Amino acid sequence: MVDIAVVDYGMGNLRSVQQALRTVAPGASIAVTDDPHEVAQAARVVFPGQGAMPDCMRELDARGLRAAVLQAARSKPFLGICIGLQMLFEHSAEGNIPGLGVLPGKVVRFASNLHDEQGNKLKVPHMGWNQVHRNIDGHPLWQGIPQDARFYFVHSYYVQPQDNVLVQATSCYPQPFTCAVARDNLFAVQFHPEKSQSAGLTLLRNFVKWNPV
Amino acid sequence: MLAKRIIPCLDVTAGRVVKGVSFVELRDAGDPVEIARRYDEQGADELTFLDITASSDDRGILFRIIEQVAEQVFIPLTVGGGVRQVEDVRNLLNAGADKVSINTSAVMNPQLVADAAARYGSQCIVVAIDAKQVVPGKWEVFTHGGRKATGLDAVEWARKMQGLGAGEILLTSMDRDGTKSGFDLALTRTVTDALEIPVIASGGVGNLQHLVDGVKLGGADAVLAASIFHYGEYTVQQAKQYMAQQGIEVRL
Numbered sequence: 001m002v003d004i005a006v007v008d009y010g011m012g013n014l015r016s017v018q019q020a021l022r023t024v025a026p027g028a029s030i031a032v033t034d035d036p037h038e039v040a041q042a043a044r045v046v047f048p049g050q051g052a053m054p055d056c057m058r059e060l061d062a063r064g065l066r067a068a069v070l071q072a073a074r075s076k077p078f079l080g081i082c083i084g085l086q087m088l089f090e091h092s093a094e095g096n097i098p099g100l101g102v103l104p105g106k107v108v109r110f111a112s113n114l115h116d117e118q119g120n121k122l123k124v125p126h127m128g129w130n131q132v133h134r135n136i137d138g139h140p141l142w143q144g145i146p147q148d149a150r151f152y153f154v155h156s157y158y159v160q161p162q163d164n165v166l167v168q169a170t171s172c173y174p175q176p177f178t179c180a181v182a183r184d185n186l187f188a189v190q191f192h193p194e195k196s197q198s199a200g201l202t203l204l205r206n207f208v209k210w211n212p213v
Numbered sequence: 214m215l216a217k218r219i220i221p222c223l224d225v226t227a228g229r230v231v232k233g234v235s236f237v238e239l240r241d242a243g244d245p246v247e248i249a250r251r252y253d254e255q256g257a258d259e260l261t262f263l264d265i266t267a268s269s270d271d272r273g274i275l276f277r278i279i280e281q282v283a284e285q286v287f288i289p290l291t292v293g294g295g296v297r298q299v300e301d302v303r304n305l306l307n308a309g310a311d312k313v314s315i316n317t318s319a320v321m322n323p324q325l326v327a328d329a330a331a332r333y334g335s336q337c338i339v340v341a342i343d344a345k346q347v348v349p350g351k352w353e354v355f356t357h358g359g360r361k362a363t364g365l366d367a368v369e370w371a372r373k374m375q376g377l378g379a380g381e382i383l384l385t386s387m388d389r390d391g392t393k394s395g396f397d398l399a400l401t402r403t404v405t406d407a408l409e410i411p412v413i414a415s416g417g418v419g420n421l422q423h424l425v426d427g428v429k430l431g432g433a434d435a436v437l438a439a440s441i442f443h444y445g446e447y448t449v450q451q452a453k454q455y456m457a458q459q460g461i462e463v464r465l
Contacts, residue, residue, distance in 0.1 A: 013306035013333065020287055051334030112409060116214065123411045123434055125336065125380060129216045129258055129464040150216060150464045152289060154336045154380070172214055195289050195311060197253070 003028035005042030009059040011051045020194035024205040036068040045072040049083025054095030056083050073102045073186055079207050080188030086159055088188055094157050105161035116174055125156045130171045132179055141187050141206045149199040151191035185212040216464040217428050218258035218435035219452055221442045226266045228274040232440045242443035246281045253286040255449035264294030276308045283309025291339055302329045314383055316341040317356040320363050330378025340379040342367055345387045352400050359387045371404050386416040393419025401431030413437050421455040428461050
């Protein structure tokens with residue numbers, strides 16, 4: 001049984017996530033794994049994701065990981081990252097497909113004709129360092145991270161939770177969008193903590209010692 | 214709001230960072246791992262490594278450099294040079310790169326961009342375009358480190374790469390590269406206005422105002438520079454402070 005399982009369903013590169021976790025939890029056993037049993041047994045689960053959500057859903061199912069991920073999302077410290085956040089919702093506009101349905105709400109795309117206040121075109125994907133504004137304070141995963149700290153994002157879709165009580169933080173592009181959600185043992189973010197320097201490492205450090213009741 | 218990115222670029226050959234003028238006359242700038250760590254501490258938003266010789270002998274050295282940097286630096290790392298097949302993309306990602314930059318091979322085989330984006334996601338595929346002005350308002354794509362003309366129009370080529378799945382364009386003006394006379398702003402503006410995906414301006418930065426101009430006049434989403442940082446003229450932090458004073462949103 002490992003301390004931290006990073007769910008590997010064959011989409012993209014998980015080395016950065018693994019490396020960052022090793023740095024913040026040098027004593028922990030960390031497995032990057034596509035084995036449902038290992039995910040089921042792990043004390044904590046990190047659920048990353050890159051690429052297109054339809055491919056991610058397909059590959060997750062192809063490896064028989066759905067049940068283990070659903071179970072982990074309801075029972076143990078669970079961190080979703082990027083597409084790993086989006087997949088938790090009921091539906092995505094990307095490929096018009098159902099997600100895992102752990103959280104009520106949907107995934108939608110940024111409009112293609114966005115402009116900032118100066119009239120400059122805003123590109124999609126939303127790529128780079130943006131400020132993360134917490135709506136509610138007090139979640140242990142934010143400990144030691146300043147309000148409006150910048151994290152690294154790269155995505156074209158974002159989540160719209162049905163219930164605002166899930167929303168931990170928002171970011172602006174140019175309108176506010178949800179970039180972090182939490183419920184019980186689950187925390188999920190649109191940005192990449194593994195690529196967000198000290199703020200990101202702090203969040204991961206908080207996650208590896210988080211003991212939700 | 215989203216910050217404009219400042220990206221120091223490390224041209225690597227035989228395990229050393231070097232910098233030349235218009236792709237020749239190379240000058241040693243130091244150890245890549247040490248330099249990467251320094252730029253990270255100074256607040257660089259990303260780092261780009263270009264393997265400028267891309268010979269098979271040097272490949273192993275590059276992989277070890279990327280592995281070492283990825284163990285210590287937790288910001289996005291882009292690696293380019295000599296990427297010819299999807300397997301090269303995979304190997305670089307496995308070594309610790311977050312994005313892979315494709316240049317010459319995109320021209321030789323555009324399907325590589327589509328295949329790599331389909332396999333690993335657009336977010337990690339950067340297409341690098343080396344462009345040279347032919348007449349005012351028109352630029353041609355060059356390959357092989359700027360030695361070979363392709364006959365391709367840079368703006369059309371950038372659009373095509375976007376269509377095939379590139380997540381970002383690294384746009385270098387060969388007329389300006391190494392000259393320290395500032396970005397080719399007309400080139401930058403024309404390409405960025407033609408695309409939905411972000412554009413990194415590159416080639417010609419000699420002072421901090423050039424970075425500001427790249428964003429404000431060129432419309433770049435990110436600015437890349439090498440020699441002004443390598444030889445200690447400015448730190449990344451100084452660059453960001455200057456840009457912030459000029460009203461540009463940066464990560465300080």
